Amino acid sequence: MDKLRRVGAFLSVWLCLGLLGISGCTIPQVSAEDRLFLDLSVEPIDHVVLPMEEFVGTQVGGLSAIAYDRDPDQYYVLSDDRQRPRFYTIALDLSPTGIENVTLKALTDLQDDTGRSMAPLDAEGMVLTPERSLIVSSEGSPQQKIPPALQEFDLETGRLKTSFPIPARYLLDTKDGETEGETFDTQTQGVQENIGFEALTISAPGGAYEPFRLFAATEGPLYQDLDVNPEIPFKNRWLHYLVDPNGTGQSTLLSEQLYSMDTAPLGAVLNGLSEILSVDVGGHFLALERAFGLQGLSVKLYQVTTGVASDISAIASLQGDISGITPIRKQLLADLTPLNPDNLEAMTLGPKLQDGSQSLLMVSDNNFDDRQETQIWLFKLMGL
Numbered sequence: 001m002d003k004l005r006r007v008g009a010f011l012s013v014w015l016c017l018g019l020l021g022i023s024g025c026t027i028p029q030v031s032a033e034d035r036l037f038l039d040l041s042v043e044p045i046d047h048v049v050l051p052m053e054e055f056v057g058t059q060v061g062g063l064s065a066i067a068y069d070r071d072p073d074q075y076y077v078l079s080d081d082r083q084r085p086r087f088y089t090i091a092l093d094l095s096p097t098g099i100e101n102v103t104l105k106a107l108t109d110l111q112d113d114t115g116r117s118m119a120p121l122d123a124e125g126m127v128l129t130p131e132r133s134l135i136v137s138s139e140g141s142p143q144q145k146i147p148p149a150l151q152e153f154d155l156e157t158g159r160l161k162t163s164f165p166i167p168a169r170y171l172l173d174t175k176d177g178e179t180e181g182e183t184f185d186t187q188t189q190g191v192q193e194n195i196g197f198e199a200l201t202i203s204a205p206g207g208a209y210e211p212f213r214l215f216a217a218t219e220g221p222l223y224q225d226l227d228v229n230p231e232i233p234f235k236n237r238w239l240h241y242l243v244d245p246n247g248t249g250q251s252t253l254l255s256e257q258l259y260s261m262d263t264a265p266l267g268a269v270l271n272g273l274s275e276i277l278s279v280d281v282g283g284h285f286l287a288l289e290r291a292f293g294l295q296g297l298s299v300k301l302y303q304v305t306t307g308v309a310s311d312i313s314a315i316a317s318l319q320g321d322i323s324g325i326t327p328i329r330k331q332l333l334a335d336l337t338p339l340n341p342d343n344l345e346a347m348t349l350g351p352k353l354q355d356g357s358q359s360l361l362m363v364s365d366n367n368f369d370d371r372q373e374t375q376i377w378l379f380k381l382m383g384l
Helices: 002-016
Strands: 041-050 063-069 074-079 086-095 098-109 123-128 133-138 149-154 160-163 173-179 182-189 197-203 212-218 235-244 250-260 268-278 284-293 296-305 329-335 344-352 358-364 374-382
Touching (some): 041 098, 041 329, 074 123, 086 344, 098 374, 133 197, 197 284, 212 268, 268 344, 284 344, 344 374
Parallel strands (some): 063 123, 063 344, 123 197
Antiparallel strands (some): 074 086, 123 133, 133 149, 149 160, 173 182, 212 235, 235 250, 268 284, 284 296, 296 329, 344 358
């Protein structure tokens, strides 16, 4: 039957080319750019608000990442509380028409290898590995001289297992300055305050103990990549690691690519890449960009592909002309702004719904602010 389909398709194209003297049919024109992307679409289904209630002595808030664990059908959501970094285990009762129930099941603190709290840690991204550990990205803080980090934690205990190497260009460096007789440090390189490693995802085609790929992206540009002209879009860096979990925890940084943000809306005080999500092993991802300012909150979902992007790991600064660099390609998938979401920062593929569609879940970070909400959104992702 497959052979017959292929023969039929060939004859159709043959006829449309006029090789049999028949005219009047057309072949759809698909641009080279469009062929880079999957034919995806999203449909919003429902959302619920999770109260900022107390659970095991903590306020449930600041949720900045979510990971789905298929076998027990549960989720891990990361809280970015710097003074008590932790993740919650939750259960979601999903249906094709909505989120029927949310249940908080457990809390696990992130600890160093001696069992002490990892505080202060600005944990922003989190993924579940095939060998059932959690990798967490931390923005760090130049103001507090806390370096950014990519670290692996035991899922059951929350204890640190290993840390991944971070290129020196992401680390804080300063020079001495002086004004009116007072000395101060001026940043010269590294992640900027509150726009470091925000986005994290994994691509794991194999099973446990097989190598997998880890991708991390900055929310905004490194200090040395920032252009003074505010009309130039942010130039973020996207890191690609190969991780070998076979008892070694060895990781290799394979490449870096340029992720170009949209131009910030007029009056924006916040504009960043808040999350990325791998959707296949072929280099296709989803990316959340969100901005906040005088025009309110803007949230857009993109499909992105890394296959043709240049490796920028040898480029010290992205300031100025970057015409010789091929960035990660992106295509707008959905403008979520009309849905009136809150500060969406977390995204994961969930289970298949009863109607066979792929669920996509997003969570907002309320920043522990009573004026904001912790929203859990359910979408259908079609085309996978």
